[in-house]
Amino acid sequence: MSTSQTTEAPAPAIDPRLMIREEGFAGYLGEFKRKMKTGELGSVPVVLGLVLIAAIFQGLTGDFLNADNLTNITLWIAGPGLIAVGIVFVLLLGEIDLSLGSIAGVSAAIAGVLSARSGVNEWLSILIALAAGVAMGALHGFFFAKIGVPAFVVTLAGLLAWSGLQQFVLGDKGTANVLNNGVIADLDHYFIGEGDIAATWIFALAGVGLFLAGQLLDRRRRTAAGLPARPVSEIALRTGVIGLIAIAAAYTLNQSQGLPLPLVIFLGIVVITDFVLRRTSYGRQIFAVGGGIEAARRAGINVAWVRISVFMISAGMAALGGLFIMSQQGSADKALGSGNVLMNSIAAAVIGGTSLFGGRGKTWSALLGILVIQSIITGLDLVHVNQSIQYMITGAVLLAAVVLDSVSRRTQKSSGRG
Amino acid sequence: MKEMVHVTGAPVLALRGVSKRFGAVQALTDVHLEVHAGEVVALVGDNGAGKSTLVKTIAGVHPIDEGVIEWEGREVRINRPQDAQGLGVATVYQDLALCDNLDVVGNLFLGRELKKFGTLDEVGMEKRAKELLDTLSIRIPSVRIPIAALSGGQRQVVAIARALVGDPKIVILDEPTAALGVEQTAQVLDLVERLRERGLGVILISHNMADVKAVADTVAVLRLGRNNGSFPVAGTTHEEIISAITGATENAVTRRQARIAEEAK
Numbered sequence: 001m002s003t004s005q006t007t008e009a010p011a012p013a014i015d016p017r018l019m020i021r022e023e024g025f026a027g028y029l030g031e032f033k034r035k036m037k038t039g040e041l042g043s044v045p046v047v048l049g050l051v052l053i054a055a056i057f058q059g060l061t062g063d064f065l066n067a068d069n070l071t072n073i074t075l076w077i078a079g080p081g082l083i084a085v086g087i088v089f090v091l092l093l094g095e096i097d098l099s100l101g102s103i104a105g106v107s108a109a110i111a112g113v114l115s116a117r118s119g120v121n122e123w124l125s126i127l128i129a130l131a132a133g134v135a136m137g138a139l140h141g142f143f144f145a146k147i148g149v150p151a152f153v154v155t156l157a158g159l160l161a162w163s164g165l166q167q168f169v170l171g172d173k174g175t176a177n178v179l180n181n182g183v184i185a186d187l188d189h190y191f192i193g194e195g196d197i198a199a200t201w202i203f204a205l206a207g208v209g210l211f212l213a214g215q216l217l218d219r220r221r222r223t224a225a226g227l228p229a230r231p232v233s234e235i236a237l238r239t240g241v242i243g244l245i246a247i248a249a250a251y252t253l254n255q256s257q258g259l260p261l262p263l264v265i266f267l268g269i270v271v272i273t274d275f276v277l278r279r280t281s282y283g284r285q286i287f288a289v290g291g292g293i294e295a296a297r298r299a300g301i302n303v304a305w306v307r308i309s310v311f312m313i314s315a316g317m318a319a320l321g322g323l324f325i326m327s328q329q330g331s332a333d334k335a336l337g338s339g340n341v342l343m344n345s346i347a348a349a350v351i352g353g354t355s356l357f358g359g360r361g362k363t364w365s366a367l368l369g370i371l372v373i374q375s376i377i378t379g380l381d382l383v384h385v386n387q388s389i390q391y392m393i394t395g396a397v398l399l400a401a402v403v404l405d406s407v408s409r410r411t412q413k414s415s416g417r418g
Numbered sequence: 419m420k421e422m423v424h425v426t427g428a429p430v431l432a433l434r435g436v437s438k439r440f441g442a443v444q445a446l447t448d449v450h451l452e453v454h455a456g457e458v459v460a461l462v463g464d465n466g467a468g469k470s471t472l473v474k475t476i477a478g479v480h481p482i483d484e485g486v487i488e489w490e491g492r493e494v495r496i497n498r499p500q501d502a503q504g505l506g507v508a509t510v511y512q513d514l515a516l517c518d519n520l521d522v523v524g525n526l527f528l529g530r531e532l533k534k535f536g537t538l539d540e541v542g543m544e545k546r547a548k549e550l551l552d553t554l555s556i557r558i559p560s561v562r563i564p565i566a567a568l569s570g571g572q573r574q575v576v577a578i579a580r581a582l583v584g585d586p587k588i589v590i591l592d593e594p595t596a597a598l599g600v601e602q603t604a605q606v607l608d609l610v611e612r613l614r615e616r617g618l619g620v621i622l623i624s625h626n627m628a629d630v631k632a633v634a635d636t637v638a639v640l641r642l643g644r645n646n647g648s649f650p651v652a653g654t655t656h657e658e659i660i661s662a663i664t665g666a667t668e669n670a671v672t673r674r675q676a677r678i679a680e681e682a683k
Contacts, residue, residue, distance in 0.1 A: 218541075225545045279537045284520075288528055291519035298515045299529030300500065359519035 045404055046352055046368045050375065057379030064379055067255035073378055074253070075188055077370045078262035079104070079325035083345040084352075084366035085273055086317030089310045091349055092277070092290045094358020095151040097314050099140065099158030100345065104322030105166040105337030107133045111184060111323055112176030112332030113169055122183040126323060133319025134312045136162060141308030151311075159342075167334050175333045178326060188262045188327035195258030203259055204250035207267075208243045215239065262324055266367070269317075273363040286310060290359035321345075340391065344373050347398035355405055372397070428491045429454045430587050430619045431476065431507070436485035438471055445471040446643045448485070453588055453619040458610060460622045460634035460651075464663055468643040469623050473590050476621070477509040478502035508581035509590040514573055516580070518566040522558060523547045525565055526580050550579055554612055571602025578609055588619045595629055607633050627656055641665050 036044070057064035083100050090097040107129040114125035136158065143154045170176060178185045193199035215235045222229035253259055277283035288296040289306045297303050318337075325341070326332045350356060351372050352365025376397060380390045429452040438446040446468050453459050463469050474480045476487070478499040486493050489505050496502050502509070516525050523540070526547050532539040547561045556575045558568060565573060574594055581589055591610070595603040610633045613620050624630050630637055631651060639646045639662040647662040657675075 221541045222544075225541050227541060227544055227548075275537075279540075281531045281533065281538060284524060284528070284531060284538065287520060287524075288517045291517035292515065294513070295515040295517045295525075295528070298499070298511075300503075301529055359517075 043353055043364070043368060046365075046372060049351075049372055050368070053372065053375045053379060057375070057382060061379070061382045063382055064375075067252045069378065069382070070252050071256040071260065073371070073374050074260050074263040075328065076378070077367075077374045078188060078266045079321045079323075079328060080341060080345050080348065080373070081266050081366055081370040082269060082321035082324060083318045083341070084348040084370050085269060085363050086314030086321070087345050087349040088352075088354045088361055088363050088366050089273075089286065089317075090151070090314045091354045091356060092286050092358060092361055093307060093310055094290050094356075095144070095307075095310075096346070096356075097140070097151065097155045097311065098342065099136070099155040099162055100314060100318035100321075101337040101339075101342035102159050102162035102166060103133050103136050103315050103318040103337070104325060104341065105332075105334075106136070106162045106169065107319035107322040108326035108332035108336050109166045109169040109176065112178065112326060113171075115182065115184065116176045116179055122179065126183065129323065130316060130319045133322075134316045137312040137315025138308060140315070141311030144311065145304040145307035163338065166337070170332065170334055175331050177331045184323060184327050185330075186261065186327070187265075188260075188324050190261040191257045192259040192261060192264060197254040197258060200250045200254050200259040203264065204246040208239065208246050211242055212239045262327075269320075270363050270367050277362065282306075282309075287359055340394065343398070344377075344394065345370070347394065347401065348373050350405060351397065351401040353405075355409065356402060357405075357409060369401075429488075430490055432488040433472075433476070434486045434488065436472070436475060436482050436487070438468075438475055438480060438483050444643055446475070446482075448644065449640070450645055451638055453621060455587065455619055456614050456617045457636060458614050458620040458622055458634045460624055460630040460637045461640065462624065462627075462630060462637055462659065462663055463640035463646075466642075467640040467663075469640055470592070471643075472640065473509070473592060473621065473623060476502065476507060476588075477590060478507075503584065503586075506585070506587035507590065508584060508586035508588070510577050510581050510592065510594065512592045512596065514577040516565045516573060516577060519564055521564050522561040522568075522576055525576060526550070526583050528580075530584060550582065554579060554582075554609055556609070569602070571598050571605060574598060574602070574606055575609055578606070578613075582613075586618065588621065589613055590621045590623075592623045593625065594622070595624065595626060603629065627659065630659070631656070639663055 054064060063069055083104060086100055087097065110132055111122075111125045111129035114120040114128060115122045120128075140151070140154050140158055143149045144151045167174075192203070212235070215230065215238070219229040219232075219235065250259075253263075277286065285296065285301045285306050288299065288301055289303055293303060296306075322332075322337055325336055329336070345366075348369030349361070349366055350369065352361075352367070352369030354361025354365045354369075373394065376394060377390060380393065385393075431451075431453045433449060433451040436446055436449045436451075437444070449468070449472060451459070451461075451472070461469050461472065471480060475482045476496065478496045478501050481495075481497045487496055488494070494501075494505060496505070496507075517528065520528065523543050527543050532542045532546070534542065544561055551558065551561065554575070556579055558572050558576065565576065568576065578589070578591065578594065594606050594610075598606060607629060610620055610622060614633075614635075622630070622634060634651050636648060637651055637654065637659055638648045639659065641663065642665070646665065649659065649662075
């Protein structure tokens, strides 16, 4: 009988073919090298890309790394960045949502018309606009999950229909201005504490402190349970890198006008959605549906509900993003959310490292990706490149990101991952 | 040596006179099956004999049309997969149904994650996953690598381990060794024996007579949707099982054997 085989090997012997990670810092480096080789590129290409872009435009103009310019970038990324967070959710399912630009437009139109023309309380108009966005997402989700229409087609229909609704809501006037000094005006223009430099420092240091505390707590719990934990050297390195970035960012922002409200909201939403995706069973369900529908269904996951709710989240994010874009440009008009807003957001999610094929990604990629896109746009503006060229360059960057995604997927396959 | 079958009185699961129709096709007719705690029942039969249909009626995928399902001596209705899971039936299908992008821990606890303060208790799940895999002597590189990085045999044992997370009483394995190599097959058979040692009832669908003879206590044969004999493995020959599967002593298999015997002379 084959039982004798197991009694001979009491302790699980180590299979010589397995990669065993070394302890300590050497192990960290080794793991990093292995990940690069096997195509688990993570955030590395996008961070390298950002550094490259910053270096090129700083070299060309000498103004790119100027505090005012960087502050402006943080103001511009909030709107499309939030839409990109929504895109990340849909991409995790392996689907696409083409309607998010139009939903941003409708949301802005509703908030603008209600607050500026009908005199409705601004907070209430914001709530109605967001609720309308979520409802549109629920409708897409219903047709996709319950009727079985491909998401591509449903949201393409949404792209047209909601853009029509946007024009209908705006009416003949076509534009609804943002109220002076109102809530919506503040969204993309307010600086925390009226530009008090203390606010920026507290925010940056508290963020780094929370990160460090979380890592140490996790390490303590894992060691207590007898599980392998991150070495202290690795935690120190990670905290050091993040701390340096935070201090540099805080210093730069304080050279200009201080801590922008849109940056705080955008970062806050990225952190919260990241937590939901990684640390809750709902987030686990999204990954499961993106990784294998049949497996998810047999595990008792309500696949239809996960799909519908994800489309509601993406539409809700787009509605919020629309309000930031509206605040940025000072009015809601018929063009808001049209043109390349949607494409930039999809590009941002993919450039940041979220896979188009479902099941892999994080909302941080929305932040990294939109930073790349906005840096390119801002940089090209600084060197006065025609918009036609801008489109072509952004298109090329998107293509490069998708190629990188496909190639890294293939490398992962051939090395037995992904 | 194989342990003695510690059959304890009433069966955990008993099917009595179960029938199932799909339109004009009578898939199962008056089928009886009993599974005791600590017993491995091999369910054998040719393609189309009704093995998969029978298993799916137990798993709640297809509700039965006629007959009685008894669970620990009392009659139960199994209309949905959740009913079967609620009773303590865990099924490992041939296509495994694991999420490639999730790691081993994520797959083991998918749909029944451990939680602490409303968030995932990753530490608790990883600890329990390790304990579970250790008690089953399952060897995988790490519980934190994605399923996509595992070999076919490793996926199979993860899928079986996954079935055990909910503490079932009956485990159904649908051709667990069909796609596996020699060593992986041995690992899975070891695992089946460990399930029996833990007092679980196992229903093993297999076409491989060597596997059946190696681990099963009882062989239940289905033929054309009907029972065609149930044998204790000890004391039953290969030929007896095969003739029960094919339904006659005169068939392609016996003719071939006779011919080979003839040529050997």
